[in-house]
Each structure stands twice: as structure tokens, then as C-alpha cells.
Amino acid sequence: MIIIITLLVLIMFVAAIAALIFKDLISAVIAACIVSLIAAILFYFLHAPDVAMAEASIGAALVTTVFIIAIKRTKRYEE
């Protein structure tokens, strides 16, 4: 059990650092979506089912949609 949680936390850190490094903005947004999804799994391990549902539906789906529509109306690549 603790090994699974440690592996998930490591993947979350790698995804957050990838959001720092990528120059293509859409790839950075997808990395932030991965961070949100793994946070939803960690909320389940903390015995909080309501918060896990809210984070998975709002944080992972709707925030990514709003970001991609905003990037489409401005530039795609960071200089």
C-alpha cells in the first residue's frame, strides 16, 4: 500500500516538473491535468470520496477545457 502511494507521488512530481520545462503550452496543460488526476487518487486514499469526485470532474476535465480554448485564441508556443 505504501509503495503504491510513493510511486504515485513520484509520478506527480515528474509531471509537475514537466509542466515547468515544456515550451509547447498544450503539453504543459496536459501535464497539469495529470497532476490533478493523481491528486484525485490520493484523495481516495485519504478516505474522502466527495472531494475525490469534485477534483476529478472539475479539476481534471473542466479546467483543461478552459485552458485549451484560451490557448486556441492566443499563441501556442512560448517564446
Added chain:
Amino acid sequence: MRKFIGIILLFIIGWGIVVSLKEIPFGEQKSKVGKYYIEKGKEETGASNIVTSVVVNYRSFDTLGEVTVLFLAAIGLGAVLATFQRKEKIKVEPSSLILYTGCRFLFPLILLFGSYIFIHGHLTPGGGFQGGAVIASAFVLVYLGCRGKRINETGSKIAESLGGLTFVILGLVGLAVGGQYFLLNFLPKGEFNTLFSAGIIPIIYIAIGFKVGAELSGIIDQLMEES
């Protein structure tokens, strides 16, 4: 230079967090208010889900504030993005028949699932905000799959206003009937663990579910308006 100052600042903040986190033990009982809500929540409200009874019954004034903040954000977004010039219509090719039919077929099923989540908010994990987000995702599917269809604006405005009004009017009725405080739970408690129980909690969650769903799909419609 800027990154260097940023890293030094982060080290100072990190040291402060580590020093203060040593005092907090992990996994022990820390507060007494939570214990009171768990022990007395079953008789006083009649809801099975304790988090729902905290959000809607014991702390319902904070939920009213949150609904107001969402409303302000939607108004602000509409005001910032409004332009007076008419853009020319970009030609969009229609999607293929399989995609169009598949999205139209899935749309009422997702709406049904979202309604199930907020109607049973006091029995299973879920509630108004999660159900509203699922309903907004159904509208996003129709925007992406069948290009060129837009939400009916009058229906969306009516759903949003009715949801907000129901919440405030139920609170004022509670004040008039009981006489003690705003948003009193005045309907009968009913049998435990059935659908018609726990007073006004399911009615408030249905109103919040409609309001949040209409608002979030309105936000996405405003952002997507140019094509």
C-alpha cells in the same frame, strides 16, 4: 538572476514549512467540532452523508457565499469578453455522420447520470457541485462533437435564476416559520436512508445542481463564441 532570487526565496519558505510541520502529528484526532458533527448529525438532520449535512445544514451560509462568487465570476467573464464588432463567420465543415449521431446519443445518458448524482446527494457521496460539473461536461461533448450547435440561451438563464432564487426563498421561509435563524431545516426528517428524508437538504442540492450546471456551460459557451 530572477531564477536565483526565486530559488533562495523558496528555500526560506521551505525551511519555514518544515519547522512548523514538525509540530503537527499525522493521523491523530485534532478537533472537537468534527466529533460533535459526527455524533449528533444523524439525529439532528437525518442525512446519511455527514459531509453533505455539514455543507448544506450546519454551514449553509458559506454555501450561499460560494454560489454568489461563482455567479460573479460568470458575469465578470461575460463583461470582459464582450465586443461590439461583428466578426465574420468562419466556414466550419460539418462533422461526419457517425460522430454526430454518437454525440447526440450520449448526451441524454450523461445528463441522466449527472441528475442521479445530485438527487442522491444525502445518501451516497456526491452532491450539487459534482453533479453540476458532470452536466457541464455533457454540454462540452455536444460543442465538440456536433459543430455549430449552441445552447439555448433563454433556457440557460431561466435555470440559473430559478436555482439561485429557490435557495434564498427557502432560507427566508425558514426564518418566517421557525423564527430562530436563517435557513432553518423545517421540513420533517422522515425515515433514515430513504430518498425523501433529511428535510430541505435534497431540495437545496437540486437547486444548486441546476445552477452550477447552467453556469459552467455558460462560461464555456462565452469562451468559445468565435467559431
Added chain:
Amino acid sequence: MINFLQNNIFYISAFGLILIGLFIMLSKRNLIKVIIGLSILETGVNLFIVTLGFLSKGTAPIFSKSGLDMQKMVDPVPQALVLTAIVIGLAVLALALSLAIRLYNHFGTLNLQKIKEQKW
């Protein structure tokens, strides 16, 4: 080693996300990267608040069947606060992105240093 991990793994994850989010906000120049950093920072803070209410060997606070032990339930008050905070985080992000779109239409670029150098 396993004992140290078992006590502190959730604190380390929340603390790491807050620091990475702050670093993205402080040192990047593109406006949309700054807003992505804000989103990661908010996820870290929400994780920290829910960790504070955890009880070892506890269960979720729902009376799904009769005869559940009331002394072993996890604290419900931080979960109610975080539910509100997640929705308000979405509202703040949507408003910030609409302001970014307006800035791009007016100045033609999203680089913060070039926007500061332009006089009116």
C-alpha cells in the same frame, strides 16, 4: 525508512506541489505559464488541508450501513471546506484566462517583459 515514509508521505507531496507551483509563478515570463503554476499551487493547498483531518485506520464519514463505529470516522469539516475551494479555484482561473485573452488582443504579445516596456 518505511516508518518515516508512512508518517510523512502526504505532507511531502503537498509541500512539494506548493513549492513547484510557486517556482513556476515566480520565474516564467509567459502569462499562461504563470496561470498554469497557479492551478498547480491550488491543488497542493487543497491536498494539504484534507491531510490535516486524517485519522489512522479510519473510515469515510458516511453511514451507509448500520453498526458502523462512530469513533473511527475521519473529520468531515476540512472536506466541506475543500469542496468549496475547488469550485472557487475554477472560477478564478476562468476569469484570469479571459483577462489574458483581452491582453493578447490589445498588445499582440503575451510576454510580460515586453508588456511592461511598452508605454501607453
